[in-house]
Amino acid sequence: MIITRFAPSPTGTLHIGGVRTALFNYLHAKQNDGKFLIRIEDTDQDRSKLEYEENILNGLAKLGMIPDEIPIRQSERHQIYKDAAQKLIDSGHAYWCNCSKEMLDEMRKEQEAAGKKPMYDGRSRNLGLKQSENTVLRLATPEEGEIIVNDLIRGEVRFQNSELDDLILLRSDGTPTYHLCNVVDDFEQNVTTVIRGEDHLSNTPRQMHIQQALGYNSLEYAHLPLVLGENKKRLSKRDAVTSLDEYLNLGYLPTSMINVLARLGWSKGDSEIFYMKDLLKDFRIQEVQKAAAIFNKTKLDWTNTNHLASLSDDEFIEKIRPFLDLKDISLESENDKKIILALRTSGQNLSEIANLIAPYFNDLDSYDTDAAEKFLYDSEEVLLFLQKKLSVVSDWNEANIAQILDDAKNNLGLSIPKVNQPIRIALTGNTKSPSLDLTLCLFGQDESLQRIEKAIQFIKSNN
Numbered sequence: 001m002i003i004t005r006f007a008p009s010p011t012g013t014l015h016i017g018g019v020r021t022a023l024f025n026y027l028h029a030k031q032n033d034g035k036f037l038i039r040i041e042d043t044d045q046d047r048s049k050l051e052y053e054e055n056i057l058n059g060l061a062k063l064g065m066i067p068d069e070i071p072i073r074q075s076e077r078h079q080i081y082k083d084a085a086q087k088l089i090d091s092g093h094a095y096w097c098n099c100s101k102e103m104l105d106e107m108r109k110e111q112e113a114a115g116k117k118p119m120y121d122g123r124s125r126n127l128g129l130k131q132s133e134n135t136v137l138r139l140a141t142p143e144e145g146e147i148i149v150n151d152l153i154r155g156e157v158r159f160q161n162s163e164l165d166d167l168i169l170l171r172s173d174g175t176p177t178y179h180l181c182n183v184v185d186d187f188e189q190n191v192t193t194v195i196r197g198e199d200h201l202s203n204t205p206r207q208m209h210i211q212q213a214l215g216y217n218s219l220e221y222a223h224l225p226l227v228l229g230e231n232k233k234r235l236s237k238r239d240a241v242t243s244l245d246e247y248l249n250l251g252y253l254p255t256s257m258i259n260v261l262a263r264l265g266w267s268k269g270d271s272e273i274f275y276m277k278d279l280l281k282d283f284r285i286q287e288v289q290k291a292a293a294i295f296n297k298t299k300l301d302w303t304n305t306n307h308l309a310s311l312s313d314d315e316f317i318e319k320i321r322p323f324l325d326l327k328d329i330s331l332e333s334e335n336d337k338k339i340i341l342a343l344r345t346s347g348q349n350l351s352e353i354a355n356l357i358a359p360y361f362n363d364l365d366s367y368d369t370d371a372a373e374k375f376l377y378d379s380e381e382v383l384l385f386l387q388k389k390l391s392v393v394s395d396w397n398e399a400n401i402a403q404i405l406d407d408a409k410n411n412l413g414l415s416i417p418k419v420n421q422p423i424r425i426a427l428t429g430n431t432k433s434p435s436l437d438l439t440l441c442l443f444g445q446d447e448s449l450q451r452i453e454k455a456i457q458f459i460k461s462n463n
Helices: 016-030 050-062 078-090 101-113 178-188 203-214 244-249 254-262 276-282 297-309 313-325 334-342 350-360 369-376 380-391 398-412 416-428 436-443 445-461
Strands: 003-006 035-040 094-097 136-139 146-151 155-160 168-170 193-197 220-224
Touching: 003 016, 003 193, 016 035, 016 050, 016 193, 016 220, 016 244, 016 254, 016 276, 035 050, 050 244, 078 094, 078 136, 078 168, 078 178, 078 203, 136 203, 146 203, 146 220, 168 178, 178 203, 244 254, 254 276, 254 297, 313 334, 313 350, 334 350, 334 436, 350 416, 369 416, 369 445, 380 398, 380 416, 380 445, 398 416, 398 436, 416 436, 416 445, 436 445
Parallel strands: 003 035, 193 220
Antiparallel strands: 094 136, 136 168, 146 155
16 A cells, blocks of 8 residues: 655645645545655754644645645654664664764865865774763764665666765754654554655665664655746745745635646646646656656636636636625625626635725725826716716616716727726726626616715825
8 A cells, every 4th residue: 555644844834846745646646546645844842843743734725636644743753753763773784973063064164175075984883882971873874885866757866975975863962863754653553655845855865774773664755846936936925926825815715726837847748737636636746757847826717717717607707706705795685796706706815806896896996006196086087977977867777877888989080098097997997897788787887976976186286
């Protein structure tokens, strides 16, 4: 049975790069009738927080990635790691080292001066030291030969043992390091396949040496390409939103996030739109590319609009309802629902759509500055003409309104934007809306005329 794990550190909110890693682990396990596990690597007690752990687990749950076993925490397993360390000591695969920081710094300076790779030279390996408050436990790494990582994505990757120093397993205070915890937990959880970022590739031969020293079975590995921002640099909060919660709170659908993240480093012909059921059928970890993947906000917007479009009317209303609640908009009538559905394609995410819906339910307090500058300030004549014509319409419907808009264009000798955009801004505060005849219908005759008059007075006060 294939068993994969996602092993985040709860030192921050769930990063979209981490979600991609979790997703690939989940897909590989599930399409092989295996198990997907979560392990909380919280040995950094100064930075680890329960709120971040909850954020990670809740975020994955929102995307449908539920672990098959209760997540474990490394902070609760120190005795297991110490027992493994003792086994390494007893078998001669680990030794105590009392080299001071000053000694290590001098060692590295000498190596660099000689043009050598800075690394621990093993000077304490054969001294037979005992544990003390000044010692760390190091792995006795083989000094000759090589270790081969058979990577599911990258193929055969070779590391010379002479380039790997004797890494620390236990710190001077007795706490275990990442490498020891990682290896022991993978064994204890019966993990068969480790899927993680390529920044861990250099850790893999070191962890394989620990596995061999402990007598553990070797694992399968797959090292994913890094996720970069549109600037081709490693994705960071300085350059873009990186937290899953932030995207979900903006109204990007969970299915859209899964779709976009799956496409970071993987593709299937010319297909662009995927749901979880599609990925479980089509995804193959071996098909993931080696090159870095670019997270593109424009692609996310496009994908989300497609996923939104696939929702039924009832599904869309349920999805957008929480975003309308934030604006104190309650759907009390069929006409309210008609307004919502008329605007369902007006934005790229639910938050944006809710913002565009708000003027239909709330008083309009201001106009978009750029829109007003471009279309409103010199449009008094247009608004007065339309105000007069619209005020005498006896049957307020789209056809009659469309005719008046057409008459305005012809009588005033103006382009469609010069006629339509001032009305849009007067009604909604911006230049985005459904067709203008439908928009006027949705507002109703009285409210439309009131907003046109308000816009006329605004123009007068600013001229």
